[in-house]
Amino acid sequence: MAIQIQNLDLEEQEQLEQIKHLWNKWGNLITWVLIVVLGAYAAWNGWQYWQRRQAAQASVLWGELERAATAGETARVTQSLGDLQSRFGGTWYAAQGALLAAKTLADKGQNGPAMQALAWAADKGGDAGLRAVARLRLASLQMGEKAYDDAAKTLAASFPPAFEALAADRRGDLLMLQGKREQAVTEYGKAYQGMEPDSGDYRRLVGIKLNALGIDPDAKAASAKPAGAS
Numbered sequence: 001m002a003i004q005i006q007n008l009d010l011e012e013q014e015q016l017e018q019i020k021h022l023w024n025k026w027g028n029l030i031t032w033v034l035i036v037v038l039g040a041y042a043a044w045n046g047w048q049y050w051q052r053r054q055a056a057q058a059s060v061l062w063g064e065l066e067r068a069a070t071a072g073e074t075a076r077v078t079q080s081l082g083d084l085q086s087r088f089g090g091t092w093y094a095a096q097g098a099l100l101a102a103k104t105l106a107d108k109g110q111n112g113p114a115m116q117a118l119a120w121a122a123d124k125g126g127d128a129g130l131r132a133v134a135r136l137r138l139a140s141l142q143m144g145e146k147a148y149d150d151a152a153k154t155l156a157a158s159f160p161p162a163f164e165a166l167a168a169d170r171r172g173d174l175l176m177l178q179g180k181r182e183q184a185v186t187e188y189g190k191a192y193q194g195m196e197p198d199s200g201d202y203r204r205l206v207g208i209k210l211n212a213l214g215i216d217p218d219a220k221a222a223s224a225k226p227a228g229a230s
Contacts, residue, residue: 115141164190184213
């Protein structure tokens with residue numbers, strides 16, 4: 001029994017020596033790896049907490065803006081939007097708030113501030129879809145103000161695939177306002193062909209625009225020639 005205990009003690013000592021050797025060789029690396037991993041985990045948790053806190057605070061301002069918009073109080077709308085932009089400009093609430101504020105302001109005839117809100121959303125909105133919606137609405141207001149050059153620049157921006165047909169339709173409207181009929185026909189053709197056949201009333205509306213210009217909306221948009229032309 002004494003011999004067995006002694007053998008066990010010797011094995012344990014050898015194992016301890018091996019562990020000491022490995023630690024002396026790799027201890028610093030293991031320590032730094034643990035520090036990096038634990039630090040990254042802590043940073044991630046901190047970032048998640050900060051994001052949730054930002055979203056919660058932004059939602060309060062969004063609620064204030066929404067109530068002001070419902071009441072049609074443009075001064076409160078402008079103030080709430082400014083607070084959202086300055087404090088939580090990178091959140092979804094700020095971009096959506098800009099769209100809501102712009103609609104409210106435009107409905108009240110305040111197109112200048114409405115265009116400013118839309119320009120901000122088009123430039124700083126965190127979501128590509130929201131930026132596209134903002135550009136389309138901005139271009140419509142610019143056309144209403146006869147700021148055709150500004151509208152052309154707005155519509156010259158890149159649009160996500162889902163919005164390309166809508167942008168083409170809006171460019172067609174702009175070109176018609178500028179008296180550029182043939183170019184408008186081309187853009188309307190792109191819009192019509194770019195929309196799914198089952199996309200509903202919007203596609204039919206584009207078709208009506210083409211019919212009014214003497215174009216068969218189901219003809220290939222590449223030709224874009226008046227009906228009966230050779």
